[in-house]
Amino acid sequence: MLCVTATPVTPVSTVDELIAFIAACNGVMDSLGPDGDPIDILAHSLQTAHVLSVRVPDDLELQVAGLVHDLGHVVVTGEPVAHGEIGAAYVRELLGDRVARLTELHVPAKRYLVATDARYAQRLSDGSTVSLAMQGGAMTAGEVAAFAANPYAHDAAELRHADEGAKVVGRAVPELDAWVPALREVAASVR
Numbered sequence: 001m002l003c004v005t006a007t008p009v010t011p012v013s014t015v016d017e018l019i020a021f022i023a024a025c026n027g028v029m030d031s032l033g034p035d036g037d038p039i040d041i042l043a044h045s046l047q048t049a050h051v052l053s054v055r056v057p058d059d060l061e062l063q064v065a066g067l068v069h070d071l072g073h074v075v076v077t078g079e080p081v082a083h084g085e086i087g088a089a090y091v092r093e094l095l096g097d098r099v100a101r102l103t104e105l106h107v108p109a110k111r112y113l114v115a116t117d118a119r120y121a122q123r124l125s126d127g128s129t130v131s132l133a134m135q136g137g138a139m140t141a142g143e144v145a146a147f148a149a150n151p152y153a154h155d156a157a158e159l160r161h162a163d164e165g166a167k168v169v170g171r172a173v174p175e176l177d178a179w180v181p182a183l184r185e186v187a188a189s190v191r
């Protein structure tokens, strides 16, 4: 068990367990409840991964990071600020450090993009705007410089753009079954 918050996180240990966990996110909303996004975690995860499969078709790890980036909302409920770190702790052992780092960084990536990209700031959903304030608001100039120096910054920003565009209720995208081979491939690559 890893202690990311006051609540310990038990890492997921097999792809089958992860698939069952994602499937169980059907109808589960994010940590903000009624103030959050109007789309359940399963649909949002599938849309995020699909957007990334179009944007970065050769980067399976980034697509898989899109699929798992918000699971932290469900692993430990009621943690909108720490959900990235919680999700990272949940998947690191199974999917590797890069997927975990991108999961963790999708939260500060929002603060980074709000500070550096006016068009992104205008696209923020109501739920993302509510959680932005809890997460510290737009980054300061010093925080922007530190984030930009992170080797994962570019991919984390790519994930964040996909995240914000993946909140369309009722949008038809490939189902969870379509992601099973990608999950198995990424998991196999970290062993």
Ligand SMILES: [Fe+2]
Pocket: 044, 069, 070, 163
């Ligand atoms: Fe998200």
